[in-house]
Amino acid sequence: MGAELDDSYALKPFEEVDPRPHVLTLIDGQNIRIHNVQIVNAAYWTIHLVGCGDVVISGVSLINNLKVRNSDGIDIDHSKNVRISDCHIESGDDCICLKNRREYANFGRCENITVANCLLTSRSCAIKIGSENMDTIRNVVFNNCIISNSNRGIGIQNRDEGVVENVLFSNMIIEGRLFSDVWWGKAEPIYVTAYRRAMSTNKDASMRFPDGALQGRVGKICNIYFTNIKCNSENGVYVSGESLDKIDNIVFDNVDVHIDKTTTFPGGIYDRRPAEVEGFVKGKTAGFYFDRAGKITVRNCSVTWGEHKPAYYGDSLYQNKVRRLIWK
Template sequence: MKNFKSVLSLFFLVLMVSCKVGTNTEKLFNIVDYGAVADGVTDNAVAIKKAIDACARSGGGKVIIPGNGVFLSGPFDLVSEMELHVEAGGTLLANPDTSVYVKSAFRENQGEGTVWIGGENLHDVAITGLGIIDGNGIKFMGEELEDSYELLPFEVKDPRPHVLTLVNVHKIRIENVTFRNSAYWTVHLIGCDDGVINGVTIDNSLKIRNSDGIDLDHSKNIRISNCNIKSGDDSICLKNRREFKEYGGCENIVVTNCLMSSRSCAFKIGSENMDTIQNVTVNNCTILESNRGIGIQNRDEGVVQNVLFSNIIVESRFFSDVWWGKSEPIYITAYRRANIDHKDAGWRFPEGATEGFVGQVNDITFRNIQCRSENGIYVSAESPDKINHILFDGVSVVLNRVTAYEGGIYDRRPCEGEGLVKAKTSAFFIDNANDVLVRDCDIRLGANPPLNMGELVHR
């Protein structure tokens, strides 16, 4: 028995040593060891690239932004089997010099920003840590206006950097890190598969236009959970941009336990959708101080189908015409896109076409949604066949005025025809849609009801 105990003790000792050795042999690449300086002034892009190159040569590992200051950097790319780890107390800050941003975020379409942190055709990529990735967004803005910043003019290329742009990456993990102050979109996943975004904070200026939180573009099998997202533009948006059409539809998306706030739409599907967006579940979320709460905005030939929203609180209010939306807590529209002279007008229609058409929105369920808003739920299409089988089950709407805006208006932008539509305020305004069922829903007026009240349910 004594010998048995000795052997057992030796076994556990060897096991503990093995575990300790395994932990300590993790391949770490601290950017300071490659020349990075935490002074908030020096561009550390070269040092960061050296650390990433060393990580790639070793077969993968963890590139560390240490927690001892601000590391300014221009653009750089991630590699496969790499974890970019930003330690608590550390900040990675985008270089405010527009001349260092040369790669378009949308390939040949140069009118919608550039790439800061990028990566393409990769696998097993992670961004983690309790530190901060700061897009330095206000440095790229013009004059501060009442509820937005003026956008600086440009000729061909909009130099504003997107914070993170990943294209065709399999297996992505983004956890716990804070993104803030983006000059354009913050996290853009294009043609990506099998991704987890968990515990992330996105804290953008509510005055910066186009500062989306998370954009899933032609991506599949993505889970977003436990995130806190504040953004001038959409907090979370699903889409299929024409520039990346080879990656197919956006599908199998789960969003849960998130807190969102937006000057545009907190959770949006569209407006860019040239393929299919389907199999989407959004559950247990809270939307506060937003222009719109939940929006499905189909403007292209793609289809939106099989979407479930449940157990969500929505608080929405009016903002100025700078921002799309007119305080609709839930918004479903299907209108063809207008042909206008715009910075990226050539990329809005199928190749060779000068006008488009709009696909269907089918089988959408809203269950147990609590809405408190200055305007009502809006469902509208250019023809009845474009919106089919919509269920509002256990949805409550409290209409209460909290701003000085007059109301009596709904927003269809961007669309062919009238964009801002004047109409009486209804809790449910349903126009040109097939099979819309309103079941066990509750409608109430707050202490300050809208000035332009119409019938509570308009069909």
């Protein structure tokens, strides 16, 4: 690692492949059981499952240095029938991430995943779906999790042509706050975006396009349910797509959002990296911010504001070009 910064370590330059080792990578495995182990201070991804099936991970503690970038907790990649429960994960990057990486396309979609009873802390996104998704991620349940001191709570970040569908998040407490721009996210407790991948030459951009393609495309996010979730952060819920047809049937039921300014980092910004469009977007902080989507349902929800309310804090709900918004 390079120099120690305020909330991260600088990365040393490398040519093509990051030389930091993964702790545990399993490829094309079946009937896998990982129980009651502790892993600390991973330099890069900690547990990476590729093309695996019938997996149970329980009672695992993954405690990484929160300043180490890319120190993911558990990455579920093109895998099926995975159950994760009773884990404690502290990570400088995503704690639990579902994805479909292009280099493992032969393993097919990621599906039938359950996560329950986990404690999560992240400098990036505690629970993430994407951004790498060239296939389909579907039939996923997250239940009874607590997210604390995180830059982003729940994130569905579609940047490739794959689809995300049939996902349920329930019975959760999310505590967020702002960190520096090193980390993706702007304290959004819940984040759903669909944008084609950026065209620049960095490692999160054009090298991840399909072979021969000069531009990426993004697939659809649909049938996503958030129920009985309590959020306390410096920002609100953010939903945004590059067009109305990319995000559809998103339901918020009994989602309570409390917003208060707790750090000195600047706000009034939404983060769409790594997107072809502008990465940082200035806008009034809203309890629910909806920007280009199909159908969104909001019922039995609330927005409250704390004592520290800067000028860029706006309305409880902001919407732009939502085809059908149901507010109950």
